[in-house]
Amino acid sequence: MRGIDAGYLVLSAILFSIGAFGLLVRRNPLVMLMCVELMLNAVNLTFVAFGMMLGDIAGQVIVMFVLVVAAAEVVVGLGIVVAVSRRKPGATADDIRVLRG
Amino acid sequence: MVELVWLIPALPLLGFVILVFAGRRLGEPVAGWLATAVVAASFVVSVIVFLGLVGLDDRVFVQTLFTWIPAGDFVVDIGLYLDPLSAAMILFITGISALIHMYSIGYMHGDENFSKFFVYLNLFVFSMLVLVLGDNLLLTFLGWEGVGACSYLLISFWFGKPANATAGKKAFVTNRIGDWGFLVGIFMVFFTFGSLSYSDILPASDGLAQTTATFIAVMLFIGAIGKSAQLPLSVWLPDAMAGPTPVSALIHAATMVTAGVYLLSRINPIIAVSADWVPMLIAWTGAITALLAATVALAQTDIKKVLAYSTVEMLGFMFLAVGIGAYWTAIFLMIVHAFFKALLFLCAGSVIHGMHENQDMRVMGGLRVLMPITFIAYLAGWFSLAGIPPFSGFFGKDEILTYVWQENKALWVVGMIAAFLTAIYIGRQAFMVFFGEQRWPAYLAKLAVVPPAVEAANEAAAVGASVDEPAGPLTDAQDEAALAAATALAVSDTPGDGLDDDVELHELPDGFTPHESPWLMTIPLLVLAVASLVGGLLNLPFPRSAHYLDNWLEPVFEGSAVKLKLSTGTIVGLLTFSTVVALLGTAFAAAAFLYKRINARRLESKLFANAWYYDTALAKVVGGPGTGAFEATASFDRTVIDGAVNGVGGSVPRMGQALRQFQNGYVRRYALAIGVGSLLMLAFMFSRVVG
Amino acid sequence: MGTDTVEAVVFVACALIVLGGAFGVIWFRNPVQSALSLVATLFGVAVLFLNMNAQFLAAVQVIVYTGAIVVLILFVIMLLGVDTADDIDAEPLVGQRVIALVIAAGVAGLVIAGVTIVGGDLVSGARAATAAITDDVPNIEQIGRVLFTDYVYALEITAVLLTIAVVAAVVMARKPTEVEPLPQESSSMEPPEPVEPEAEEVFD
Incomplete structure (x- = not known):
């Protein structure tokens, strides 16, 4: 056990918190997408750190999958942003609330 | 087959x-x-x-x-x-x-x-x-409610008249009280036996706890008194005469009202297991009902009301038989009663038909000449009900009284008095309707003097009714004033009984003569007359082998019915005494109502005419202090029951209103909820790690 | 200076870059600046991967994230207009920021507290036997072996997922023949007008 291992975990926790906070506070959908990327990276960091601690390559393999899912998510998310912006230029996340009770 | x-x-x-x-x-x-x-x-x-x-x-x-x-x-x-x-x-x-x-x-x-x-x-x-x-009991209940509904529909068949509709409602509501008992009994039977089928419950009754059996028996007894018009639920049957006469004959004399007796006979193994006071309760209810109904029948002026109270009385006899455990005699009386009471009602219907829808016996008289076939048929019904041998009613009623003598002397005395009164009141009806002088011409003359008839008679009723003795114009029928009072009374409501307004006189055409009914109506009369005459053959008292009905029904009542242990001499003595009583009653009726040797005013007292004021008292209580209770019930229903229902209904939209605040369309709010949940889960896991 | 020291120095430097970039992402009003800050964060994470002997992932991180995703995001920003800066000063949702701060602080704080309290062994599971990291075989070969043996089905499914995502993106971004404008909404947090429950509809 090395002190730096705990450092990785603490770093990823802070990174995740920053991403979550940004997601909850910012209204620009593109920035929100970036915050999601921050959170995903925090999780990736944890995976690799744990893989290193356990001496297991699977931690890195999982990151590969996360990368793929993140790419797909960004692609679809950006598609939605573009589609929405066509109908309503300059829309923020708060403006898209047609489906409400 | x-x-x-x-x-x-x-x-x-x-x-x-x-x-x-x-x-x-x-x-x-x-x-x-x-x-x-x-x-x-x-x-x-x-x-x-x-x-x-x-x-x-x-x-x-x-x-x-x-x-x-x-x-x-x-x-x-x-x-x-x-x-x-x-x-x-x-x-x-x-x-x-x-x-x-x-x-x-x-x-x-x-x-x-x-x-x-x-x-x-x-x-x-x-x-x-x-x-x-x-x-099974539930199917019986289905039929029970079905006949109740038909009874309601047929009582108020001519619903154009408010009195008929009221009578129908009265029958319906009174029966509901009995149905409550029946339903509770059914629930208890299912709770106890786990089945409602007769094939299951009747053989299993032996092992029943006495308390349970008592409860079931009393509940079903409540159902039975409702349907069979026994005290205290007897009020509906006399009013049920508002229906067409065939309905009175079929439903309110021959079949439906005997359903209570049938039900009690059907569950006889349960009654056998129940506490001793249950059969005694049934017997005394029947006996007292019979006695009171017989006294009331003495003073009625409506031809059908006499028969209605007579039906209540006969049902009382059947309950008496059930109570002392002589089930098959109850069934025997039920069958012969169905013959002769249906016959009497149909004869009454024939008379009413011939009298142009008039039901008041005070304007009839001497009809035997004009309606000979009806009269002959009526004779059979009359002698049957009076209990004169060899007519069937004699055997039916006296089988019961023989058993009662064996079981309980006090009940026998009550039953005998009722039987004596029976002979009097049916004799009174017979003499008033078919014998004596024809009274409707005087009525017609009276109408001619004071036109317009009905309004004038109503005026007279308002003034004269309160002064004059309401019933009893027969003793001085020739008296013009008495007839006027009778007419007036008949047209108006009988005083003291607001529900009795089906007694009314229809205007008779000039030169009116009652006529015999068509063959469609007289043939059933004659068939029933023959049945009333020979019905006793079903179950002759001697010899033992002639108890056809008894022997036939024995498997049903095995184990719960009493056995006749009296000697032949005693039975013959009882039958002779009973015959003498019946003949005495008939003779008394002839003396009082035909030859006018006895003043019958006492018999036709106001108390009897108004059915012991039972109906009035009931109306007073229910309409007076009872109203408050009904209002309280209604407000309970409005506030608590409806309040609960509407509250549940109203709380759904309110809850929706509250919940829609969360479904506000802001994606970031949803994300915030996810964040809060995640934090809580993390905190939970943290507590596990640290703990 | 031993390898541990080097690693520690690199970690601290990269951690600062990562956190600074992340902070920039949520701080800058201009999404272009946010995107550039994101690049810094992603580079920092890539160096940290290198630091943890995950050379292949470091390369992929740079190529896929900075080379593809961030570029894609920037592309969309340019497409929709650069100056769509949103108003950070006002928060229409009541309490949103406070609760978000509580959540963020709570998540970070709980993890840090957990790590601190546990102290010694951070991991308690069994060490890997089949897919163990060895220094003999190159990192990329190890990943490849595991990816195409143990995780081959997952790999195929992600391939399908990517295909679907591409098709979806094409469908979404295609210029529709008829554009229906969305109903104009005020972005203020006015509560929906409450519908009075009709008192007449009580059931009697």
Whole structure:
């Protein structure tokens, strides 16, 4: 056990918190997408750190999958942003609330 | 042949369905003939089934048609339970129903709702057969409610008159009280036995705890007194006479009102297990009802009301028989009573028909010459009810009284007094209607003097009724003033009884003469007269082997019925005494009402005429202090029951209103909720790690 | 200076870059600046991967994230207009920021507290036997072996997922023949007008 291992975990926790906070506070959908990327990276960091601690390559393999899912998510998310912006230029996340009770 | 039993209720049901859809098109008289035909066919099938049942060894046949309610442990079949009791019941029910259907074709002639009447009648017969043949308590209850509904519909058949509608409602509401008891009894039976089928519960009754048996018996007894018009639920039957007379004969004399006796006979093993006071309660209820009804019948002026109270009295005798455990005598009286009481009602209907819809006996008299066939038939019913041998009523009533003598002398005294009064009041009716001088010409003359008749009579009633003795114009019938009072009274409501306004006089055409009824009505009269005459053959007191009905019903009541242990001499003595009492009563009636040797004013007292003011007192209590209770119930229903329902209904939108605040369309709010949840889960895991 | 020291120095430097970039992402009003800050974060994470002997992932991180995703995001920003800066000063949702701060602080704080309290062994599971990291075989070969043996089905499914995502993106971004404008909504947090429950509809 090395002190730096705990450092990785603490770093990823802070990174995740920053991403979550940004997601909850910012209204620009593109920035929100970036915050999601921050959170995903925090999780990736944890995976690799744990893989290193356990001496297991699977931690890195999982990151590969996360990368793929993140790419797909960004692609679809950006598609939605573009589609929405066509109908309503300059829309923020708060403006898209047609489906409400 | 017993497999045909399903046809017995199915045929009237078929008639009902056809008449419901095509009755108006068939019109008069085809609809009536169709209804008569299906019931007659049902009677034929009943005879065939009866013969088939005689051939069976165990004399019980259960036919399960299909499963009605399969709900877990609660399984109720639509099945028919044919045993000696139900076989005896269906025979006389279908037989008398067929005759009364035929009679109705003549009686309802010209009525605008001719076919509707037969729709109800067929539905009634179907319900009654379901009641009797049902193989479980719930099916019996279905029939029970069915006949109740038909009774309601038929009492208020001429619903244009408010009094008829009121009488129907009264019967309906009173019966609901009894039905409550019946339902609670059914629940308790299912709770105890886990089944409602007679095949299950009757053999299992032996092992019943006494408290449970007592509870069930009392609850079903409450149901029985409601349907059979025993005290304290007797008020509806006299008012039920508002219906057409064939209905009174079929439903309110011969069949439906005996359903209570049938129910108690059916559950006789349960009564046998219950506490000793239950049979005594039944017996005393019957005896007191019989006595009170007999006194009331003495003073009635409506020809049908006399017979109505007489029916209550006879049902009291049946309850008395059930109470002392002489079940088969109750059934015996039920059958012969169905003969002669239906006959008496039909005769009354014939008289009413001939008298231009007038029901007041005070304007009748001397009809035996004008309506000879009706009179001859009436004779059979009269002597039967009075208990004069060899008519069937004598055997029916005196079998019961013989058993009562053996079991309880006090009850015997009450029963004997009632029997004596019976002979008097039916004699009074006979002498008032068929003997003496013809009184309607005087009535017509009176009408001619004071036109317009009805309004004037109403005025006279308002002034004169309160002063004059209400009943008792017979002692000085020639007296013009008394007749005026009678007319006035008859037109107006009987004082002190607001519900009694079906006693009214119709205007008679000039030169009116009562006429004999058409053959459609007289043939059933003659058939029933013969049945009343020979009905006693079913069950002669001597020799033992002539107890055909007793022997036939023995398997049903085995173990719970009392055995007759009296010596032959005692029985002969009792029968002789009873005959003497009946003859004395008849002679007294002749002396008082025909020859006017005895002043009968005391007998026709106001107390009796108003049925001991029972109805009035009931109306006072229910309409006075009772109103507050009903208001309280109604407000409880409005606030608590409706409040609960509406509260539940209203809380859903309110909850939705509250919840829609969360569904506000802001994606970031949703994400915030996810964040809060995640934090809570993390905190939980943290607590586990640290702890 | 031993390898541990080097690693520690690199970690601290990269951690600062990562956190600074992340902070920039949520701080800058201009999404272009946010995107550039994101690049810094992603580079920092890539160096940290290198630091943890995950050379292949470091390369992929740079190529896929900075080379593809961020570029894609920037592309969309340019497409929709650069100056769509949103108003950070006002928060229409009541309490949103406070609760978000609580959540963020709570998540970070709980993890840090957990790590601190546990102290010693951060992992308690069994060490890997089949897919163990060895220094003999190159990192990329190890990943490849595991990816195409143990995780081959997952790999195929992600391939399908990517295909679907591409098709979806094409469908979404295609210029529709008829554009229906969305109903104009005020972005203020006005509560929906409450519908009075009709008192007349009580059931009697």
